Amino acid sequence: MAPPPLVTYLAIAVLLVAALLLVTGRLSPRLPSPAKGRPYESGVSEPISTQTRWPVRFALVGMLFLIFDVEALFFYPWAVVLRELGWGGVVAVLSFFVVLGVGYVYARQRGALDWR
Helix, strand or coil, rough: CCCHHHHHHHHHHHHHHHHHHHHHHHHHCCCCCCCHCCCCCCCCCCCCCCCCCCCCHHHHHHHHHHHHHHHCCCCHHHHCCCCHHHHHHHHHHHHHCCCCCCCCHHHCCCCCCCCC
16 A cells, blocks of 8 residues: 555655755865854844944834734735625725725824834
């Protein structure tokens, strides 16, 4: 009796990943240098002191992005079941979109999106 297709697929995937890791580990050049050992992040090659102050605007824009992004995720399930929902679903999502728009206008008027 043959194993289920999912088990076969997972076994092939695990073996393929293991083989690729083994091959790249054996064939890749090993040329360590001091430049490769230094930290590098987002275009900043030297480590920044922990005492450096960052503008609070970074956090504010990040939170606004997260809020609007999560709200936008609710549109995907709605689009999938649009025909089954009928006009009630259309009205519900339009009201949700209006609330989202009001939140955007409020954030814009309060200057949350102005970068000065």
